[in-house]
Amino acid sequence: MLGVVSDTTAEGLVDEREAKKWEEFEPWLQEIERKRQSLAGRDHTTVVSRPLYRGQSNSQWKLLTTLERHFRTTITVGQYFWLVRAAKPFIETLTERRWNLPDELTTQDEEMLGIFPTKHPLFGGEGYEYLTYLRHHGFPSPLLDWSLSPYLALFFAFNDAEEIAGGHVSVFSFVEYAGRGKGRSGGQAGIHELGGYTRSHPRHFLQQGGYTVCLKENDAGICFAEHEEVFARADGEQDLLWKLNIPTSERRRVLNHLDRHNINAHSLFANEEGLARTIAFREIEAGIAKGILPAPVQAKRGV
Numbered sequence: 001m002l003g004v005v006s007d008t009t010a011e012g013l014v015d016e017r018e019a020k021k022w023e024e025f026e027p028w029l030q031e032i033e034r035k036r037q038s039l040a041g042r043d044h045t046t047v048v049s050r051p052l053y054r055g056q057s058n059s060q061w062k063l064l065t066t067l068e069r070h071f072r073t074t075i076t077v078g079q080y081f082w083l084v085r086a087a088k089p090f091i092e093t094l095t096e097r098r099w100n101l102p103d104e105l106t107t108q109d110e111e112m113l114g115i116f117p118t119k120h121p122l123f124g125g126e127g128y129e130y131l132t133y134l135r136h137h138g139f140p141s142p143l144l145d146w147s148l149s150p151y152l153a154l155f156f157a158f159n160d161a162e163e164i165a166g167g168h169v170s171v172f173s174f175v176e177y178a179g180r181g182k183g184r185s186g187g188q189a190g191i192h193e194l195g196g197y198t199r200s201h202p203r204h205f206l207q208q209g210g211y212t213v214c215l216k217e218n219d220a221g222i223c224f225a226e227h228e229e230v231f232a233r234a235d236g237e238q239d240l241l242w243k244l245n246i247p248t249s250e251r252r253r254v255l256n257h258l259d260r261h262n263i264n265a266h267s268l269f270a271n272e273e274g275l276a277r278t279i280a281f282r283e284i285e286a287g288i289a290k291g292i293l294p295a296p297v298q299a300k301r302g303v
């Protein structure tokens with residue numbers, strides 16, 4: 001039985017649950033799908049989005065982009081455009097790649113953000129390709145990355161998780177459209193899914209990646225906002241979010257199960273580091289099973 005932490009937390013996270021064992025993950029997914037089918041079956045329903053999934057290795061962490069973690073203050077779209085435009089000649093020279101971006105943004109570009117963000121030079125076409133390239137290579141990004149696969153999200157939740165007594169990882173499921181369209185008042189933040197089909201790093205496709213961006217308008221113009229600002233409104237007709245917390249003590253069991261289905265660091269990163277991490281995990285598990293190696297000791301909180 002999944003324990004309900006809250007229907008709406010202080011941050012507005014709808015339907016946060018706490019599992020005792022990772023086997024409760026599949027029933028949780030089935031419950032979300034039943035909810036989606038129920039929304040889709042209502043009269044006068046339009047689009048109900050397919051879910052996106054995200055894993056985080058600490059249940060206490062907020063849903064933050066790398067740009068938010070880097071600056072910890074509000075950045076406008078215009079400021080970020082200046083930053084990536086300034087970096088572009090250096091990156092193009094060293095990578096021998098090219099992305100077509102305008103020299104500056106127009107008033108029409110900013111107006112487009114509130115209507116069709118994917119028509120904006122940064123969030124559509126070659127601009128979006130450039131942003132996904134930067135995101136995959138560690139450049140601070142306003143894009144929050146998700147996966148179409150709940151099992152890949154489960155892997156990312158546990159892959160780098162530290163087994164701490166009482167600790168939990170989290171898997172999130174996000175549905176943008178719930179069948180009644182979307183809307184918001186002036187000045188409120190809004191989340192936009194940008195889609196997964198763009199020319200990008202091969203990892204983007206191996207990981208079934210997708211991205212969202214959160215935008216709002218203030219006195220400085222259109223700026224980036226935290227996704228949780230939207231979830232705090234807890235609007236049951238759009239931007240639905242589910243969160244499942246799973247004990248970190250389940251890490252080895254989860255990663256062993258996923259590895260048997262070829263979900264591991266090697267298959268998802270396709271590089272030598274991923275290969276080394278996958279082989280290390282398998283051989284350590286084999287050594288533990290044979291009694292050659294000791295099982296890892298669970299860390300204590302704060303140690």
